[in-house]
Amino acid sequence: GENVEQHPSTLSVQEGDSAVIKCTYSDSASNYFPWYKQELGKRPQLIIDIRSNVGEKKDQRIAVTLNKTAKHFSLHITETQPEDSAVYFCAAASNTGNQFYFGTGTSLTVIP
Amino acid sequence: NAGVTQTPKFQVLKTGQSMTLQCAQDMNHEYMSWYRQDPGMGLRLIHYSVGAGITDQGEVPNGYNVSRSTTEDFPLRLLSAAPSQTSVYFCASTPVPSYNEQFFGPGTRLTVL
Numbered sequence: 001g002e003n004v005e006q007h008p009s010t011l012s013v014q015e016g017d018s019a020v021i022k023c024t025y026s027d028s029a030s031n032y033f034p035w036y037k038q039e040l041g042k043r044p045q046l047i048i049d050i051r052s053n054v055g056e057k058k059d060q061r062i063a064v065t066l067n068k069t070a071k072h073f074s075l076h077i078t079e080t081q082p083e084d085s086a087v088y089f090c091a092a093a094s095n096t097g098n099q100f101y102f103g104t105g106t107s108l109t110v111i112p
Numbered sequence: 113n114a115g116v117t118q119t120p121k122f123q124v125l126k127t128g129q130s131m132t133l134q135c136a137q138d139m140n141h142e143y144m145s146w147y148r149q150d151p152g153m154g155l156r157l158i159h160y161s162v163g164a165g166i167t168d169q170g171e172v173p174n175g176y177n178v179s180r181s182t183t184e185d186f187p188l189r190l191l192s193a194a195p196s197q198t199s200v201y202f203c204a205s206t207p208v209p210s211y212n213e214q215f216f217g218p219g220t221r222l223t224v225l
Contacts, residue, residue: 001171009152032211043202043216044155089154093211098143098162099170100214104154 002027004092006103013080014111021106023090024072030092030101033066033073038087038105047088048075080110113138116217118203124223125193133188133220135203141215142208144186148172148199149219155202161186162208193224 003026013019023033034049050057050064050073057064061080066073077084090103119134137144145160157170161180175197177189186205190197200221204214 006154034213043218045216046213049213091155095211098160098168099157100145101157102147102155104152 001099002030002092002094002097002101004090004101004103006090006106008106009104010107010109012109012111015080015082017080019075019077019080019084019108019110021075021088021090021108022072023074023092023103024070025092025101026071027092027094028068028071029094029096031095032093033064034091034093035064035075036089036091036102038089040086044089077108080108082110082112084108085110115139116203116205116215118201118217118220120220121218122221124225125190126225127194129193131190131193133190133201133203133222135186135188135217136184137186137203137205137215137217138184139205139207139215140183141205142183144180144203144205145170145214146176146178146186146188147202147204148197149202150199158188158201190222195224198222198224 006023031052036044037047038044061078063076087105093100116137142163146158147155159178161167203217206212206214
């Protein structure tokens with residue numbers, strides 16, 4: 001099956017700086033890559049996703065990049081704010097399977 | 113729409129007890145799944161279903177059973193609870209095909225003593 005690795009496990013940044021979280025995957029059949037944000041005690045919620053037919057997608061301060069050749073994708077958060085503090089999970093899925101594979105999460109702390 | 117709902121929110125069991133975690137969705141999603149979340153291990157898939165009457169195993173199915181008699185409901189049964197099953201359990205649903213946004217329920221925090 002798919003193996004998704006996520007780094008770093010913890011990340012601290014100053015407010016206003018950028019944060020980058022990276023994930024790698026092993027199955028070349030994976031073609032859907034979502035990112036979820038989970039605040040303390042809450043459920044995971046989708047913040048952005050990308051499909052394999054594009055290399056980059058942006059939504060205001062959040063962007064995701066995908067390198068299919070290298071099998072890695074990254075989440076970029078610019079101009080970080082204290083409310084960005086949360087755990088972020090990447091995931092991979094394919095249209096030939098029925099399973100989502102999640103990374104182990106990154107705990108992001110934005111220091112005011 | 114209520115989205116995905118789960119009951120109970122918290123549960124404490126003794127080793128060997130059985131129980132059922134309830135999950136329901138009102139979005140007419142065909143795909144439903146159960147995950148467990150443990151510190152440092154992310155979300156791991158227990159079981160999933162692509163429609164009523166169809167279930168399959170995920171990454172960590174041992175000790176759990178599921179059934180899907182209706183599109184709306186997807187209960188998770190712990191047959192004989194063990195301390196290793198102490199975790200937070202999330203139910204999720206998504207339209208078919210399954211490679212779309214998953215909508216998560218609020219979670220059930222289970223402690224097995």
